[in-house]
Amino acid sequence: KQEVTQIPAALSVPEGENLVLNCSFTDSAIYNLQWFRQDPGKGLTSLLLIQSSQREQTSGRLNASLDKSSGRSTLYIAASQPGDSATYLCAVREEGTGGFKTIFGAGTRLFVKA
Amino acid sequence: EPEVTQTPSHQVTQMGQEVILRCVPISNHLYFYWYRQILGQKVEFLVSFYNNEISEKSEIFDDQFSVERPDGSNFTLKIRSTKLEDSAMYFCASSDQGALNPEAFFGQGTRLTVV
Numbered sequence: 001k002q003e004v005t006q007i008p009a010a011l012s013v014p015e016g017e018n019l020v021l022n023c024s025f026t027d028s029a030i031y032n033l034q035w036f037r038q039d040p041g042k043g044l045t046s047l048l049l050i051q052s053s054q055r056e057q058t059s060g061r062l063n064a065s066l067d068k069s070s071g072r073s074t075l076y077i078a079a080s081q082p083g084d085s086a087t088y089l090c091a092v093r094e095e096g097t098g099g100f101k102t103i104f105g106a107g108t109r110l111f112v113k114a
Numbered sequence: 115e116p117e118v119t120q121t122p123s124h125q126v127t128q129m130g131q132e133v134i135l136r137c138v139p140i141s142n143h144l145y146f147y148w149y150r151q152i153l154g155q156k157v158e159f160l161v162s163f164y165n166n167e168i169s170e171k172s173e174i175f176d177d178q179f180s181v182e183r184p185d186g187s188n189f190t191l192k193i194r195s196t197k198l199e200d201s202a203m204y205f206c207a208s209s210d211q212g213a214l215n216p217e218a219f220f221g222q223g224t225r226l227t228v229v
Contacts, residue, residue, distance in 0.1 A: 031216045032216070032217060034217075036220075041225070042222070042223075043203075043205070043220070043221065043222030043223040044157070044205065044220045044222075044223070046219075046220070049217055089157065091157075093216055093217070093218065095216075096170055097170055098162055098164075098168075098169030098170025098171075099145060099162055099164060099169045099170065100145070100162075100209065100216045100218070101147065101159050101162055101170065102147075102149070102157075102159065102207070102218050103159070104149075104156050104157040104158075105156070106155075106156045107156075
């Protein structure tokens with residue numbers, strides 16, 4: 001059964017720091033991996049999606065990498081800002097008995113101090 | 115850009131009442147999903163739906179839950195007799211599930227509060 005783990009569970013950094021969020025998954029037979037942002041009490045905002053054949057994706061100050069064989073992904077945030085404060089979720093898409101489904105990690109709660 | 119829309123954004127209901135959560139998937143998608151996130155916990159898979167039937171369901175999706183595609187655009191989740199522990203954010207998702215790009219697109223969620 002696929003398990004997605006995110007480390008650390010929470011992170012507090014001063015504004016301007018570069019930081020790395022980690023995600024690991026137990027079954028490497030995934031189709032893609034996606035990073036989401038979730039603000040408190042709100043929905044899911046897709047940040048980056050990496051297909052299984054890709055190694056990384058970039059969007060602005062965000063860079064996500066994928067090492068499928070080792071079951072790891074990282075989300076790099078450059079020059080963090082207080083507006084980056086949110087929970088970041090890692091999710092993998094895999095094929096189950098009834099088609100595809102998405103398995104989520106528990107998230108990393110990020111707080112960027114001004 | 116096409117998006118999945120969910121209504122209402124927040125629903126409050128009394129324990130024991132029936133609720134229907136509504137979703138409009140992206141128009142050319144054929145695969146539909148519901149996920150649940152209890153406050154402070156992981157987003158969990160509930161059910162997937164294709165060709166007017168359930169493809170897969172989790173152990174959470176018991177007899178009090180049902181899904182339906184009543185017309186060509188809506189996809190609904192019904193909870194027959196709500197319990198306090200059904201309070202959660204419910205996310206709908208859809209995908210076209212082409213083999214090259216099985217990306218799911220998520221709605222912004224319906225927050226269900228059972229009192």
